[in-house]
Amino acid sequence: MTETARSTIDQSEVDRFSAMAAEWWSPTGKFKPLHKFNPVRLAYIRDKACENFGRDPKSARPLEGLRVLDIGCGGGLLSEPVARMGASVVGADPSEKNIGIASTHAKASGVSVDYRAVTAEELADAGETFDIVLNMEVVEHVADVEFFTTTCAKMVRPGGLIFVATINRTMKAAALAIFAAENILRWLPRGT
Template sequence: MTVAKDRVNDAPATPSIDPDEVAKFSAMAADWWNPRGKFRPLHKFNPVRLRFIRETAEQHFNISPNAKRPLEDLRLLDIGCGGGLVCEPMTRLGASVTGVDASEANIKTALTHAQEQGLQIDYRAGTAEGLIEAGEPKFDIVLNLEVVEHVADPHQFLKDTGGLVKPGGLMIVATLNRTAKALATAVIGAEYVLGWLPRGTHDWSKFVTPEEADAGLTASGLITEDPIGVSYNPLGDSWKLSGDTKVNYMIVARRPAE
């Protein structure tokens, strides 16, 4: 009985924000949502992945691309949601969104910004393991975006998060490949030469190859598709889908319907 109680207590929960904290987290939200601030790379990267998520969901769930709220009635988890840069657009598309992040500061920041925008998002501070141990109902869509390269055990993390996908649902993973090109561009170039990211943001040795990602996802019973590359166009200062998976890539994984 004690173990079960401890597991419930470990379940991700929405932190409270007292009046004295509002100004602090509003300022942090403004930083997260500033397209010219330190999160500029995420803002540049966001349009291509948001479009990919929407189009993948429409195809998977047989939704009309003309629907104003195509994700209506779908339950979506954004694991490692940060300041909510994906949660808010998904909410506006109609999804019932749960955003989970290990950083309580990130969750309070995301919660504050969502309230300022008049959006209802179920933000919780915690981990995927906490969701599982608490018996969280499974999700139609699980987004696993730029998270797996930061965890201690990528294989187990992918297996665990894959287990949160309900029958007939899907997961989208976005991460970085462990290649020489990724070391040169995503670490040395982005952090040390261009200064797009703070130095030390990424540990190249923890990058995940498509084969490793596939192994973790299939271990949870998901059926994976071939990875899709996401490449930077310096002339347009923008990102696009491509056939080059040597740096950034995304994988779609689906759980068969029962």
């Protein structure tokens, strides 16, 4: 199998998140934990990007002129605020429904994000490169983690950054972060 024929897509995961697409922008809905965590995550991304690219994190648009890929962007919860920081953002997700929700919200919010229903491998095969690649809570939903991370890394320009976040894969994390968050506290939809 050639690299271009390989796929990282787990269709059951795409279907699961497509079914929840209308919930992305509800701060009290299924993605409430992402809404709550986003300010911390955004500050970290901004600060590390500014440190790497010699920018002032206190400026109104500290990521001005940087090209950013938000792979697995879902409804655009991370893409929009990164674009507000001045970055030229490509939000990519294999779910047409997610991209539709993200595009509609960005337009209504007056934020410019280039949303595309594509995969990481399609972007890499097209020769796309970025100053920053955001891979946040995505690796646990792909079919081939090694190929996915390698593909994402290939799109980072020399001197650029890649941010990867996922739940720790330990028994303690499974018990606390997954079982409790999904089944006891009901902070997350089951199976996500």
